[in-house]
Amino acid sequence: MVRLANNHISIDCVVLGFDGSNLRVLLVKRSGKDENGEYNDMKLPGSLIYQDEDLDEAAMRVLHELTGVKDVPLQQFKTFGSKDRTRNLRDIVWLERAQQAHVERIVTVAYFAIVKLDAAMQRLVNRESAEWVPVGEVGTLAFDHNLIIAEALKSVRREVENNRSILFDLLPKKFTASQLRTLAEIIHGKELDVRNFHKKISQMPYVVPLEERQKGVAHRAARYFKFDRKIYNTSR
Amino acid sequence: MVRLANNHISIDCVVLGFDGSNLRVLLVKRSGKDENGEYNDMKLPGSLIYQDEDLDEAAMRVLHELTGVKDVPLQQFKTFGSKDRTRNLRDIVWLERAQQAHVERIVTVAYFAIVKLDAAMQRLVNRESAEWVPVGEVGTLAFDHNLIIAEALKSVRREVENNRSILFDLLPKKFTASQLRTLAEIIHGKELDVRNFHKKISQMPYVVPLEERQKGVAHRAARYFKFDRKIYNTSR
Structure with missing residues (x-):
């Protein structure tokens, strides 16, 4: 047996x-x-x-x-x-x-x-x-x-x-395009082209640019964005 | 313990x-x-x-x-x-x-x-x-x-x-719109509107209408379709 x-x-x-x-x-x-x-x-x-x-x-x-x-x-x-x-x-x-x-x-x-x-x-x-x-x-x-x-x-x-909104759960409330790209690169396991990625963000109505920019950084201060879940839920 | x-x-x-x-x-x-x-x-x-x-x-x-x-x-x-x-x-x-x-x-x-x-x-x-x-x-x-x-x-x-192509793996090589709809209804667990579904099919370039129609059926003979995997793979 x-x-x-x-x-x-x-x-x-x-x-x-x-x-x-x-x-x-x-x-x-x-x-x-x-x-x-x-x-x-x-x-x-x-x-x-x-x-x-x-x-x-x-x-x-x-x-x-x-x-x-x-x-x-x-x-x-x-x-x-x-x-x-x-x-x-x-x-x-x-x-x-x-x-x-x-x-x-x-x-x-x-x-x-x-x-x-x-x-x-x-x-x-x-x-x-x-x-x-x-x-x-x-x-x-x-x-x-x-x-x-x-x-x-x-x-x-x-x-x-x-469900792309998972990405935004992981980011701070205010985030830079570079942070979002870094996270997307890690999750997808590949590098993403910077210019294409900015274009992609501009096509996401739920990623809302803020007036505020980074402070106290050596390089050019990047703009902050926020995630708008309401727009996200209605735009899919 | x-x-x-x-x-x-x-x-x-x-x-x-x-x-x-x-x-x-x-x-x-x-x-x-x-x-x-x-x-x-x-x-x-x-x-x-x-x-x-x-x-x-x-x-x-x-x-x-x-x-x-x-x-x-x-x-x-x-x-x-x-x-x-x-x-x-x-x-x-x-x-x-x-x-x-x-x-x-x-x-x-x-x-x-x-x-x-x-x-x-x-x-x-x-x-x-x-x-x-x-x-x-x-x-x-x-x-x-x-x-x-x-x-x-x-x-x-x-x-x-x-991956919608799974649906087509389950159908006969030649299938009617009604067979495709029945299968989609079963998989998704809800009824689908017949007219909307026909419209949806016409927007799927990989669902190709054939000249052939059903034979020996009591009702109006339905047209057959076939699934074109090449078109599917390039159209997503």
């Missing part, structure tokens, strides 16, 4: 935040010992689910317990269940010590959220255990967490293509 | 097919005994995963084993893990008999595929165990399978909104 999988279920959270110039992902610190001695690396906030909680509840609990962050719109996007995802001995040793249980195979249900990384959000984070790392500077993470982040970014891209 | 979930992982497949007039879902037959005696009902094709297979592999295996259907583009869309999804005693009894194992909680990774329900696809189906049931005529299914079908339809709708 073929063996059924002796599974554990975990959830992992990819919380992405835009701080005005960088897209960052919330990671937790991990340390332990392996064949090469002590190590310090990072992983996504994630853990096994409890018997009496639903998946969405587990996601909110684990994120809050491990990072301090709460009340973010976590959304399930994909489940990762490759039998190779616990191939790395370091991960198994770390996990069995952390969970005090024998672990054979783990299927993880991944969630993402994308938030404005403002001062209030920064204050929520428990700096002892968690850190906002620029997406471009993430090293090799535990398990398949690099893959999970890559897939989360794909989901974010699809969301933004369906 | 809080109890970790003793989980089993299953996969469930929602295979939807359009036969030219109905959207049907592929279900498998289930029978057993409960407190009211013998029963016959239906469920989605699904089962627990094996230790040595990945999730996508399990989905293809289970679908083929239970229905005979293979080579359909199964796509993971959502994982269902409510602790209440095995609340129904009938489901637990059936499952423990089928799996010969004690089952506490099952998290299921759901897949969908949408296919053209033509003669070749009909021939694949093992009629002893499986059946194509019109989506509107599906009764109360095992576990939370009615919910899983509803969520699959939402995913299909999103897919079609992103």
Whole structure:
């Protein structure tokens, strides 16, 4: 008879935040010992689910317990269940010590959220255990967490293509064309032509130019814009 | 210490097919005994995963084993893990008999595929165990399978909104405006105005009218159309 999988279920959270110039992902610190001695690396906030909680509840609990962050719109996007995802001995040793249980195979249900990384959000984070790392500077993470982040970014891209207003939720209330372009470039994963982008903005009636300009900058002060959700909702 | 979930992982497949007039879902037959005696009902094709297979592999295996259907583009869309999804005693009894194992909680990774329900696809189906049931005529299914079908339809709708060519994959090579409208109504879950729809078709350069008309019909013979993928790809 073929063996059924002796599974554990975990959830992992990819919380992405835009701080005005960088897209960052919330990671937790991990340390332990392996064949090469002590190590310090990072992983996504994630853990096994409890018997009496639903998946969405587990996601909110684990994120809050491990990072301090709460009340973010976590959304399930994909489940990762490759039998190779616990191939790395370091991960198994770390996990069995952390969970005090024998672990054979783990299927993880991944969630993402994308938030404005403002001062209030920064204050929520428990700096002892968690850190906002620029997406471009993430090293090799535990398990398949690099893959999970890559897939989360794909989901974010699809969301933004369906609903462009998500971009504006991530920006400050007053933003420059350059900030909007930087964010769009990060989300779409490619550089955008500056002149074409300005033309594009001028064709978005819901991106409203303000009289106000940047202050105290070395270069030519850029104009601020604001997002008008009412116009956006009626113009689609 | 809080109890970790003793989980089993299953996969469930929602295979939807359009036969030219109905959207049907592929279900498998289930029978057993409960407190009211013998029963016959239906469920989605699904089962627990094996230790040595990945999730996508399990989905293809289970679908083929239970229905005979293979080579359909199964796509993971959502994982269902409510602790209440095995609340129904009938489901637990059936499952423990089928799996010969004690089952506490099952998290299921759901897949969908949408296919053209033509003669070749009909021939694949093992009629002893499986059946194509019109989506509107599906009764109360095992576990939370009615919910899983509803969520699959939402995913299909999103897919079609992103890529309208999926609709045409489901239609016969030559189709009438009425067939296209029926399919669009089913996918979007609402009636569409006939005149507006004809106008809409005339604005789709990739829906090409043919000289040919329906034959042997009681009503006025409708014109056939064909889908031109080249025009579609260049016109978006």
